[in-house]
Amino acid sequence: MTSSAKVCVVIAAKNAAGTITRAIRSGLREGCVAEVVVVDDGSTDGTAEAARAADDGSGRLRVLSLGVNKGPAFARNHAIAHSTAPLIAILDADDFFLDGRFDRLLAEDDWDFVADNIVFIDGRGEVIEPDVPDFEAAPRFLDIHGFIEGNISRRGASRGEIGFLKPVMRRSFLDSHGLRYKEELRLGEDYDLYARALVNGARYKIVHGCGYGAVVRQDLLSGRHRTLDLKRLYEADRAILAVPGLPKEIAAALRRHERHVRGRYELRRFLDIKAETGIWRAGLYALANPLAFPAIAGGVAADKFDALKARRAPNRPETAALRYLLPARIVQK
Incomplete structure (x- = not known):
């Protein structure tokens, strides 16, 4: 040391x-x-x-x-x-x-x-x-x-x-x-x-x-998070939004993230009900929660589209190329 x-x-x-x-x-x-x-x-x-x-x-x-x-x-x-x-x-x-x-x-x-x-x-x-x-x-x-x-x-x-x-x-x-x-x-x-x-x-x-x-x-x-974990995450956004005097522009950004996570939660909740009690009960849940319906419908459609695209995609050899989180420029020597 x-x-x-x-x-x-x-x-x-x-x-x-x-x-x-x-x-x-x-x-x-x-x-x-x-x-x-x-x-x-x-x-x-x-x-x-x-x-x-x-x-x-x-x-x-x-x-x-x-x-x-x-x-x-x-x-x-x-x-x-x-x-x-x-x-x-x-x-x-x-x-x-x-x-x-x-x-x-x-x-x-x-x-x-x-x-x-x-x-x-x-x-x-x-x-x-x-x-x-x-x-x-x-x-x-x-x-x-x-x-x-x-x-x-x-x-x-x-x-x-x-x-x-x-x-x-x-x-x-x-x-x-x-x-x-x-x-x-x-x-x-x-x-x-x-x-x-x-x-x-x-x-x-x-x-x-x-x-x-x-x-x-x-x-x-x-990669194995629970539906409850998504609920707690959007509730964490709501806790920050409850801070007194939060500037409007910050509150607007937080609300966008809260809606994003809440949409993921509603889709997962719908899929949980479908797996546990069947498609009809899941459909009733979606109809009883009209504010959640767009997230559920959009998520189901996106999942089906991604699955179809994956089936149609040609098999490509795996690459060993490294991936970086942030785009960056290599220093020229």
Whole structure:
């Protein structure tokens, strides 16, 4: 550990014995990292043991265990409560930091949150740290409108992914505004925290250089969210909308996101009823909820169209090309 170490890496992990070592080591190799706090969130596969075995002997690793699964929001809050470093960096247990991430990311000090680009890596085979291009930093600040619009999916366009960014957060800002993850959320807990921070005036800086490797797997927990999770997420938007004195333009953006998530919830609720009691009961539910009917009808039609398009699409060989969350220009040498 160097005298400049000031980052706490927070890793919430459930049944991540196969990936936790890579995640921890990517944090411990960074000279700016003062602490790596792993919270084993009710695992049944030896995650805690694998985490402890990744210790490098520097005294920076701490592994905490929860007896039952509490969800990523609770686990992250638990780690934050058991750490002291002034900067907090979230790392998913499947993922890893690219070498030298924090040296590049923390070069400037004009932010409360700062995030860099993410490279998505196919997790179906052996995961190797990629050799990413040197992208232009092109720093910019993200406002609440850009953030919320970047979390709304639209047909014919890339899905809203700006909430996937993994910013380094200044602990003093979180503490001064009483901000922590909402523990009832198991979907969109990052979105909700960042939205509340921006409403409170956070300076959210983005640089386009790449420092975070996200491993994409078909069985990721985020892909198996419950219908209830969608309901809690749009209710989180409503909680922000209830803040007194919220500017009209911010409220309008939040309402757009709330309607987007509520539409996804209504479609999932319709499909749940169809699966449990049949199409007629599901149809009665749709007719009894006229405000939800457009989202249900549009969602069903979109699903059928996507399925038809997938059947008609020619088989193409898989490509190993890397994908990045943010568009960026390669530095010309």
